[in-house]
Amino acid sequence: MTDIFSGRRVLIVEDESLVAMLLETILVDLGCDVVGPESNIEDGLNAASGTSRLDAALLDVNVAGQEIFPVAEALKARGVPFVFSTGYGEAGLPEHWRGNPTVQKPFTEGAIRDALMTALNMQRA
């Protein structure tokens, strides 16, 4: 079942290094290759709109006081599925982005795995 993650290239955008390290640890344990982590919107956009292969992304909604949505738009345009991570949960998202897989901080390894799986399956469907 976790084969779905093996070798998947997953981008992380998260401004807090300790939280980024946690996400990185969780993703590596799942078998993913981590891209980033990027700590700001500008670097996140560069990574999201580059040409290198991306299978999924984990996006902190509030990155150093800025909203992540330009990065989300860039990923959507490329057809890369993503999971939002936010302290507010899905209710904190603008109407436009509700329904997208979301994990609420603080998160468990299981929550990250389930949300990523949903995102990848949604893309396949």
Add this chain to the structure above:
Amino acid sequence: MKTLAETIDLVAAFDASPNPYMLLDRDLRFAGMNQAYLDVTQRTREELIGVHVMDVFGAAEDGPDEGASQRLEGSFRRVLETGESDHLALLHYPIRTIGDHGEAVFDDRYWSCTHTPIKNEKGEVTHILQHTSDVSELVRARPTQDGPRSALDEMLGGGVFRRAMEVEADNQRLETERRQLSDVLLNAPGFVAVLSGPDHVIQFCNEACYRLVNHRDILGSSVQDALPELGKQGHLDFLNDVYETGEPVMGRQRAFTLQHSPDGPADVRYIDFAYQPIRDENAQVIGVFVQGHDVTDVVLAAERQKLMIDELNHRVKNTLATVQSIAMQTARTHEDPRSFAEAFEARLMALSHTHDLLTKSHWEGADLRSVLEHETKAHGIGRLTLNGPLIGLSPARALSLGMVFHELATNAAKYGALAHGDGRVTVDWCVVNHQSPQLKIVWTEVAGAPVREPERRGFGTRLIERNVRHDLRGTVEMSYTGHGLRAEFTLPLETEA
């Protein structure tokens, strides 16, 4: 069909009437009167034409008192304001006449007056026609203390007089109530307006209402003409609904965009409002009563509060995620629960110390030296030497550097210079490259005994490297001399607070 004016000479008829008539212009100056009026007032036409009515018949010593004079003038004003007839059923109004020996005396008189507006073809009031009846005889015929003189006297005099007195007392009471109500509405804290007819013509507007529309001259105009921006915001539809259905329309905290002038800048105000039908005696809707409150301050305060709560929630959840990360990563390098607990607790305390520092400055930032002192004081002040200028750090950078120095100090205490009694640590910092200012911090351990480089890169080292690169956007070089660790940080100096 011939009109009345073509069949008879109206002026001649007016002059021949036994009833006293006089005509005032809009400035309340005499414009005309008939012979009966001149007879009853004992004046000549030349004395009166063009003279202000109150200059001739104003309050005077031994004459009409101030109250009577104000009631008479008030009646004229009402005709001008409303365009409708006004009545004074009984007015005690002495007038000046010539006494037996040619001297001026005041003759005590009672009058019943009707004031009728005379309008031009545009419907504007140009003149007021006064019809007065001298009812002094009726008043004087009222019963005296000697008792009624006859049934006829009673009927003609006392009864009629008493009814006239009652009617006039009622009128005065109603007028006082109307004025009080009007004053209350004018000065009410909420805004109040009265609209009439299907076009919602603004008949009344209080002070708060004028403030809301930025003191535009809206009285007497339709809502569409006076406040066209409201039509675009759906309010004309609301008013039409109220007028057509008789059902009130209410709104809470609705944004109104109101202009200062027809083409001027616009303000957004948040308003609680109610549009209620005004009905006539047959329950037909004849207008709309508008009232409400400007609640902009309340709405803005609530928005600010929501922003603050959102920010607090963001920070709390991020802090919890940070603590979770520390717990999980610490657990990976400590198999023994006791050593896990010690390391975890120490890291938690490091985070907490920097929070304390930031709380002192209301989360505006902290000084680099204070952060260093806080994170290293557990290892003995005398063993660390801190040299450098005052450097302000933002909350995020203070938290990051706090964690970094905690890891360095912990490592030094476990494996480095501070592990033995005579080791020391020096921290030097300065600003270099003034074109693109950078903060250089050098952590140098000088151990009493030789120190070996650790074989394994622990979580502490990874945390330092990651923090510097990810959060501080700088670089760190860590090297081991025979005396211990030397770590050199190069960080861009913040330009923002």
